[in-house]
Amino acid sequence: MQVWRLKSDLFHIIIFMNSINDHITIASGKTYLDNVNLGEVAEKYRTPVFVFSEKRIIENALSLYQLAKDEYDKITIFYALKANSNINILRIFREHGVLAEVVSHGELYKAMKAGYKPEEIVFNGPGKYIEGLETAVKKGIKCINIDSEYEMEIVRSLSKKHGVKTRVAMRIVPEVEAQVIETGLSWTKFGLEIDNAFELYHKAGEDKWLKPVGIHSHLGSQILELDTWRRGTRALVDMVNKLRSEGIKLEHINMGGGFPNDYTISPIDVNIDVLDKFKPSIEEKPIFQTIVDQLKKTRYEVELYLELGRRLIADTGILLMKVINQKTRSNGEKWLILDGGFNILLSTVLYKWYYPMINLSRIEEPHDHPFRIGGPICDTDDAFHDLEGELENDPHLPRYRYLPEKTEPGDIIMVLHVGAYTIEEASNYNSLPRPPMVLATKEGGVRLIRRGETLEDLVEKEML
Numbered sequence: 001m002q003v004w005r006l007k008s009d010l011f012h013i014i015i016f017m018n019s020i021n022d023h024i025t026i027a028s029g030k031t032y033l034d035n036v037n038l039g040e041v042a043e044k045y046r047t048p049v050f051v052f053s054e055k056r057i058i059e060n061a062l063s064l065y066q067l068a069k070d071e072y073d074k075i076t077i078f079y080a081l082k083a084n085s086n087i088n089i090l091r092i093f094r095e096h097g098v099l100a101e102v103v104s105h106g107e108l109y110k111a112m113k114a115g116y117k118p119e120e121i122v123f124n125g126p127g128k129y130i131e132g133l134e135t136a137v138k139k140g141i142k143c144i145n146i147d148s149e150y151e152m153e154i155v156r157s158l159s160k161k162h163g164v165k166t167r168v169a170m171r172i173v174p175e176v177e178a179q180v181i182e183t184g185l186s187w188t189k190f191g192l193e194i195d196n197a198f199e200l201y202h203k204a205g206e207d208k209w210l211k212p213v214g215i216h217s218h219l220g221s222q223i224l225e226l227d228t229w230r231r232g233t234r235a236l237v238d239m240v241n242k243l244r245s246e247g248i249k250l251e252h253i254n255m256g257g258g259f260p261n262d263y264t265i266s267p268i269d270v271n272i273d274v275l276d277k278f279k280p281s282i283e284e285k286p287i288f289q290t291i292v293d294q295l296k297k298t299r300y301e302v303e304l305y306l307e308l309g310r311r312l313i314a315d316t317g318i319l320l321m322k323v324i325n326q327k328t329r330s331n332g333e334k335w336l337i338l339d340g341g342f343n344i345l346l347s348t349v350l351y352k353w354y355y356p357m358i359n360l361s362r363i364e365e366p367h368d369h370p371f372r373i374g375g376p377i378c379d380t381d382d383a384f385h386d387l388e389g390e391l392e393n394d395p396h397l398p399r400y401r402y403l404p405e406k407t408e409p410g411d412i413i414m415v416l417h418v419g420a421y422t423i424e425e426a427s428n429y430n431s432l433p434r435p436p437m438v439l440a441t442k443e444g445g446v447r448l449i450r451r452g453e454t455l456e457d458l459v460e461k462e463m464l
Ligand SMILES: Cc1ncc(COP(=O)(O)O)c(C=O)c1O
Pocket: 080, 082, 083, 101, 124, 125, 218, 220, 221, 222, 256, 257, 258, 259, 307, 308, 309, 310, 311
């Protein structure tokens, strides 16, 4: 396949950097992302604005393949579009050997629009629309991960209608706990319980229109313990071995996503009172080795698929916002209000997610002064701390962010690690236009990859 050739061609020119910090330079009070002056970006494109590093995206795409080369090179990495489906980002991943994992007909459409061929796409999800399934079947997609018996029946009848044999894998819930976001347990809505999956493999194996080629599980996101990977992979390996002895030979084991990102990495030390889940203690190599140790227990060599979102895109994106209001309460607490909140960083309220914040306008001043930070949305929850947790004395986020004492309206605040599950979940709540996205290109330039919405965009789809 062409992507494998591309991967090997590119290895020799990439020098891997350790983290996003290696891409950020601070000089004479100015901050650069891969030589792009972030202050100038904020001025030109206005705030809020997302800025992505193309170099970091490429590094992330290639570094896992690099790691895999020594351990288990029968690996294919898929990018989980749900983390960030901008077409320009998809194109970069594709050019660097990362295939696509989609969870809706919309993502399937975007993946193909970005140039992915059907045989480079796997289709997941607990509620795939029939039009997505029909496109996937007709086009001959690499694999559909079956989420229920009902869904398998639909795939079967669509395959019969179009006279094709569709490649399928069963999505399993192996009853393995994860630490932050859990999806591999039967109390969730996802996938098939093991016994049910065995039945479906036999049914599919005997069917003229279906070809069981793999097995899938997604254990969770930001997985923090090796034991989760060990138990999850082991459960699938055991199934592969049993199925083999029953006459069904699978080609691949798909372990889904879940490699964590270290959200505490920042060029300035601002990491106070942050829970361990944002600074994972496990590293990539041991995760990979843990999976591979279990894979070696299969009775024949299977290909490993990974569907990574967060790990590939989280640390490639920065968000620039502006302070637009301030107040001091009678208890002395200073509040700053930014021009972006949960309309563009929904995970701050949904998952109490932590992102480091730095005052770009005063980058060389000590970040040692406590502020309460809120977004512009007319809603109590639109804050960068955990209000409910504070009321119950169990906050998941620090009460204060430490910024230079003189921080004031007009200052630009840089938020790090915002590449995953941010712009993708953004809304127009409070009728705020969604922000633009720009790319700091590998050549050292700046390219707009999503235009910012205008006020006209807000009414464009409404019947006037
Ligand atoms: C089926 C599936 N695969 C892959 C992913 C990507 O997960 P992550 O971003 O944690 O790597 C998700 C995310 O929820 C998912 O649901």
